[in-house]
Amino acid sequence: MFNEMYQSESLIRNHYNNINEWLEKMTAKMINEKNAEAETHFRNIGITFSTNSETIRERIIPFDLIPRIFTFSEWSKLEKGVIQRAKALNAFLADIYNQGEIIKANIIPKELIFKKKSYEVSMFGFTPPRSIYSPIVGIDLVRTNHNEYFVLEDNCRTPSGVSYMLENREIMMRMFPDLFHTNRVTPIDDYPTRLLQTLMSLAPIKCNTSEPVCVLLTPGPLNSAYYEHSFLSDQMGIEMVESTDLFVEGEFLYMKTVDGPKKVDVVYRRIDDDFLDPLCFNPNSVIGIPGIMDVYRTGGVNICSAPGAGIADDKAIYIYVPEMIKFYLGEQPILENVQTWSCDKDDDLNYVLDNLSNLVVKEVDGSGGYGMLIGPKSSKSSIEEFRRKLSANPRGYIAQPLLDLSFSPTLIKNQVEGRRVDLRPFCLMGENAQLSSGGLTRVAMNEGSFVVNSSQGGGVKDTWVLAE
DSSP states (O other): OOBSSBSSSSOBOGGGHHHHHHHHHOOHHHHHHHHHHHHHHHHHHTOEEEOOOSSOSEEEOOEEEEEEEEOHHHHHHHHHHHHHHHHHHHHHHHHHTTTOHHHHTTSSOHHHHHTOTTSOGGGTTOOOGGGOSOSEEEEEEEEOSSSOEEEEEEEOSOOOOHHHHHHHHHHHHHHOHHHHHHSOBOOOTTHHHHHHHHHHHTOOGGGOSSSOOEEEEOOOTTSTTHHHHHHHHHHHTOEEEOGGGEEEETTEEEEOOTTSOEEEOEEEEOSOGGGTOTTTSOTTOSSSOTTHHHHHHTTSOEEESOTTGGGGGOHHHHTTHHHHIIIIIOOOOSSEEOOOEETTSHHHHHHHHHTGGGEEEEETTOOTTOSEEEGGGSOHHHHHHHHHHHHHOGGGEEEEEOOOOOEEEEEETTEEEEEEEEEEOEEEESSSEEEOSOOEEEEOOSTTOOOOOGGGTOEEEEEEEBOO
16 A cells, blocks of 8 residues: 555655645644635535435535645656557547558457447548547546556546646635645646647638637536536636537538627537537437538538547557557557456456456446446445346456555545545647646545545545646
8 A cells, every 4th residue: 555645654755744744733623614615615616526316416526635746756757658648549549530550450359449339430531630539638547656657547538627626726725825835836727728729729721710719518507517618618718608509501610699600610529429410420419519520521610529539438448558559659658557357358257257356347338436346345246246247248348456546645534544546637639748737636535445436425636746
């Protein structure tokens, strides 16, 4: 078990010394007041998350006051590794929707790609501007010791959580300004500007202007990430639109305004592929824009992320990302995958079935911590239930060992206790590849838990990257 703050029971890691001194000065009364202030802030601005509870549909996400800290050298490795991975994933998407060289080289089985629902046939033969299919890539990382980080999964469609990253920093700076005077924390408040610059750099050639018009397309206020949609559009200074605000005419997409139609060049979409265009995908969609795919394919507008980008974050495809890095970039992977067994292979399936009580089993299309088995923490009946699921549909699952995630100091009932954490940094891919100096740290608030997802009791905390 690696503790990010304590080198031993009595020895604090150097970069946590200032935090330790600050914690020693905090009284229980002060902690309670600051926790209440943070909760009020999140409630006032509308940051909530969806739950599966029948009685409580939404909750305020738990926020921990103790920041997670990375040194400059630690972050440098992560930054290089995440950018490398994001480049390889985009190269993979460009390849499988065109020449398919990685398939011809027998590195990835073709049926693993072409039989997936997330592979979008209508994208075949089309390349978006700069060959960027996924301009915002969220990579979920875990740490197991001082120098070891592993990638748990890739998020290439519409990765969420960046509003938490920014609001976590905002509330910490508001409540504890002195902390930022005594620690050289790299700022992250320029992320919305960088995001807008990335989107503008991906405008199609037909745009023919130095000021492309970008909009954020949301499914509407009932979506669980609606706050983030509103927050990002406001921070970028662009319009947040729903399908009724847009229409296709000729070769272009237009937005309705009080001054008449306005041509749109880039759509930062936060709705799923299936609902994007009822003429191309789900004909029953009422939140899509009829004809937008035709305009997209003829170069009249760019859609970010590209339809079909989701094949790159399929958990069965995840297994092959290290090979993608070698194949497309000619480099060795900086960040390693977790050892993974693909249950559609007979030998792997037999191993997994024999070792279910020691493994984590995940649905290849699952998310949010649902549809998974944590063998060492599960009952015999749950294990047997998964045994039946695996036998019936082996292609739908992968398995991994249970990693002992690093512990980060967390305030639990006014006491500092270790809780497991993961990290989602956000990589922007446009004219340049860049990583924000921080990310979303999620915390398993329940003692002994390995699940950090907010939908299952997880919380968040500010993530600091110290300047060099």
